[in-house]
Amino acid sequence: MKHTISVLAAAAVLGSAQSAMAQTEVEFWHAFTGRLGELVAEQVETFNNAQSDYTVVATHKGNYSETLNAGIAAFRAGEQPDILMVFEVGTATMMAAKGAVKPVYQVMADAGAEFDQSKYISSVSGYYTSPEGDMLSLPFNSSTPVLWVNRNKLQEAGIDPDTDLSTWEQVGTVLGQLKDAGVDCPMTTAWQSWIHLENLSAYHDVPFATQANGFDGTDTELAFNSAAQVAHIGAMGEWAQDGKFIYAGRRNEGGANFRAGECALFTESSAGYAGIKSEAQFEFEVRPLPYWSAVASEPQNTIIGGASLWVMEGQSDEEYKGVAAFLNFLSSPEIQAKWHQDTGYLPITSEAGDLTRSQGFYDANPGTDIAVIQMTAKEPTANSKGLRLGSFDQIRGIIDEELEAVWAGDKDAQTALDSAVERGNALLRRFEQASR
Amino acid sequence: MEKRVTFKGIWLPLLLVLPQILITAIFFFYPAGQAIWQSLFIPDPFGLSMQWVGLGNFEYLLSDRYYRASFVTTAVFSILVTVVSMGVALYLAILADRLIKGSGTYRTLLIWPYAVAPAVAGVLWLFMFNTRVGVVTWYLGLLGYDWNHVLNEGEAMGLVVVASAWGRISYNFLFFLAGLQAIPKSVIEAAAIDGAHFWTRFRTIVWPLLSPTTFFLLVVNIIYAFFETFGVIHTITSGGPQQATTILVYKVYSDGFVGQDLGSSAAQSVILLFIVSILTVVQFKFIERRVHY
Numbered sequence: 001m002k003h004t005i006s007v008l009a010a011a012a013v014l015g016s017a018q019s020a021m022a023q024t025e026v027e028f029w030h031a032f033t034g035r036l037g038e039l040v041a042e043q044v045e046t047f048n049n050a051q052s053d054y055t056v057v058a059t060h061k062g063n064y065s066e067t068l069n070a071g072i073a074a075f076r077a078g079e080q081p082d083i084l085m086v087f088e089v090g091t092a093t094m095m096a097a098k099g100a101v102k103p104v105y106q107v108m109a110d111a112g113a114e115f116d117q118s119k120y121i122s123s124v125s126g127y128y129t130s131p132e133g134d135m136l137s138l139p140f141n142s143s144t145p146v147l148w149v150n151r152n153k154l155q156e157a158g159i160d161p162d163t164d165l166s167t168w169e170q171v172g173t174v175l176g177q178l179k180d181a182g183v184d185c186p187m188t189t190a191w192q193s194w195i196h197l198e199n200l201s202a203y204h205d206v207p208f209a210t211q212a213n214g215f216d217g218t219d220t221e222l223a224f225n226s227a228a229q230v231a232h233i234g235a236m237g238e239w240a241q242d243g244k245f246i247y248a249g250r251r252n253e254g255g256a257n258f259r260a261g262e263c264a265l266f267t268e269s270s271a272g273y274a275g276i277k278s279e280a281q282f283e284f285e286v287r288p289l290p291y292w293s294a295v296a297s298e299p300q301n302t303i304i305g306g307a308s309l310w311v312m313e314g315q316s317d318e319e320y321k322g323v324a325a326f327l328n329f330l331s332s333p334e335i336q337a338k339w340h341q342d343t344g345y346l347p348i349t350s351e352a353g354d355l356t357r358s359q360g361f362y363d364a365n366p367g368t369d370i371a372v373i374q375m376t377a378k379e380p381t382a383n384s385k386g387l388r389l390g391s392f393d394q395i396r397g398i399i400d401e402e403l404e405a406v407w408a409g410d411k412d413a414q415t416a417l418d419s420a421v422e423r424g425n426a427l428l429r430r431f432e433q434a435s436r
Numbered sequence: 437m438e439k440r441v442t443f444k445g446i447w448l449p450l451l452l453v454l455p456q457i458l459i460t461a462i463f464f465f466y467p468a469g470q471a472i473w474q475s476l477f478i479p480d481p482f483g484l485s486m487q488w489v490g491l492g493n494f495e496y497l498l499s500d501r502y503y504r505a506s507f508v509t510t511a512v513f514s515i516l517v518t519v520v521s522m523g524v525a526l527y528l529a530i531l532a533d534r535l536i537k538g539s540g541t542y543r544t545l546l547i548w549p550y551a552v553a554p555a556v557a558g559v560l561w562l563f564m565f566n567t568r569v570g571v572v573t574w575y576l577g578l579l580g581y582d583w584n585h586v587l588n589e590g591e592a593m594g595l596v597v598v599a600s601a602w603g604r605i606s607y608n609f610l611f612f613l614a615g616l617q618a619i620p621k622s623v624i625e626a627a628a629i630d631g632a633h634f635w636t637r638f639r640t641i642v643w644p645l646l647s648p649t650t651f652f653l654l655v656v657n658i659i660y661a662f663f664e665t666f667g668v669i670h671t672i673t674s675g676g677p678q679q680a681t682t683i684l685v686y687k688v689y690s691d692g693f694v695g696q697d698l699g700s701s702a703a704q705s706v707i708l709l710f711i712v713s714i715l716t717v718v719q720f721k722f723i724e725r726r727v728h729y
Binding site for chain 1: 481567568586589693694
């Protein structure tokens with residue numbers, strides 16, 4: 001399997017190397033298809049047309065996991081691309097791979113490119129920054145969870161659609177009213193671990209893992225079985241038993257239910273905007289993610305999901321100059337503002353946010369700035385900077401399994417979270433050993 | 437008198453079997469050897485460093501109760517897939533064997549599902565049983581049954597078994613039908629004249645004469661259920677809910693390609709290698725004795 005992948009990767013590299021010999025070629029592997037794939041192609045084309053020294057060649061390598069695996073296999077075969085897109089849960093894996101990746105700040109410094117890290121929104125770039133404050137990878141597409149509301153559904157159930165839903169206590173009351181009014185799906189969710197544990201922890205400023213959520217070292221241990229998380233998962237479990245929270249699947253399966261108008265409330269990424277806008281036949285609205293007023297008097301910031309761009313080791317200086325130019329191009333306010341408005345992903349620089357506001361986008365599309373505000377309202381703490389945990393894709397799988405046990409009524413919240421912590425810690429120890 | 441062709445020297449026969457030996461060595465022994473070698477290390481994903489752990493990977497795996505539970509899941513899954521796919525195939529083959537008109541069409545139609553790739557079969561079944569838009573789910577809802585394989589472990593297992601067995605029925609059907617048609621009609625007619633009913637004839641004549649086919653299919657189907665059902669599980673349940681459908685092969689994939697834990701993944705491959713060796717020995721030593729060729 002490994003060999004097949006590297007042969008394919010090698011073939012892809014050979015095939016693409018034939019075009020545009022005069023210019024330095026920059027290989028960029030990404031994980032986007034459909035509309036997002038088109039938008040990436042558009043960015044690349046704009047860059048290629050705007051200058052004549054470098055040609056960026058963008059290649060789709062499958063979904064996030066497949067792209068990461070393709071990058072790893074290619075590196076082992078010595079055929080790695082210049083730029084590799086890696087989803088946020090792969091961050092620790094990439095960071096630990098010293099000798100395989102070249103940190104972005106270093107790429108910029110070596111290439112003599114202009115690079116001001118303070119331009120980037122810290123709650124976005126912080127996820128990809130070293131403890132010393134150096135940017136390791138460039139945030140590319142970042143989103144954060146919000147609460148999507150089907151206003152018609154609330155109205156049908158006799159609830160004021162403008163009712164306050166900023167706390168989970170209030171949401172609980174509304175869920176009860178919806179259930180009593182005979183709504184089949186009062187609430188559903190996407191990405192349960194990301195929203196209801198990872199973000200819940202950051203939002204209430206409680207640790208998800210020790211060692212500043214793994215930022216301070218690989219000897220981190222999971223800590224999401226404390227009172228705040230147990231209370232939330234316990235409440236969700238009760239709602240699931242009462243038919244107030246409908247579990248649809250581990251990924252974003254619940255989105256189909258919400259977009260079809262079956263569910264009243266939906267916790268999902270802010271990047272769900274494009275899909276919901278195009279499909280929803282009802283009046284919808286974006287609200288900030290609710291918090292427990294019993295746990296915190298006001299919420300901290302939420303954390304991001306999405307992917308960042310990593311620069312791989314072992315390329316020529318000329319190529320690194322091209323990489324630096326391309327990354328700077330992606331960070332420019334115009335390109336970022338367009339990306340933000342087209343996709344619903346967060347802008348990575350504050351300039352891009354300001355530009356979007358001055359262009360009147362937020363006024364024309366109410367609610368699209370909720371995610372930005374939610375991310376940036378407060379300076380991130382050690383608990384809300386992000387997560388840096390090895391094997392985290394698999395740990396999420398474990399969390400999914402344990403949460404399913406709670407939704408099915410097989411385990412209580414404390415037992416399930418204790419078990420997830422214990423099983424996840426075993427994986428963290430393996431990772432610690434592997435990256436020693 | 438024994439007829440045997442013998443070669444004079446050693447070089448010619450060696451040369452003749454060399455291609456076979458080379459292929460086996462390059463495509464079977466070398467990768468298997470690599471897996472065994474890698475299972476003794478904890479490497480980092482990028483191959484930058486490796487740490488010798490001896491049998492540490494095996495200790496880690498076998499002390500994990502979820503991994504041990506996966507053996508039971510795999511056994512249940514494999515037995516169910518084998519029984520369902522072979523049982524239905526045999527039933528259909530018996531019917532087809534008795535058909536006089538239209539048996540050609542019937543046979544052809546039954547073979548079609550075999551051409552459907554496991555992952556695609558998985559998606560097809562998933563659509564039918566989708567908890568929201570699935571046709572079957574909707575009819576079950578009308579009957580008052582609330583289908584939810586996303587949370588119900590038994591239903592999830594049932595769904596992946598049916599989806600895995602479905603495509604396999606065609607393959608088994610072909611072999612059973614060929615086996616049935618190879619049974620001399622005169623034997624069966626003689627029994628019928630002696631007053632043996634269908635069931636008696638089946639039990640005393642057809643089943644024993646069919647046993648080589650059944651044995652072959654048993655071996656092939658168990659190996660299929662062990663190794664090739666990965667696509668179905670990946671598309672339908674991803675091993676969930678909880679760990680209800682995480683079979684051993686799926687865990688090899690998820691540790692290796694989701695967790696990038698190549699040491700553990702290699703160790704699991706070695707364990708699988710071991711299990712399959714035992715299974716094969718058991719099958720040929722004990723079950724084959726009951727087979728009449």
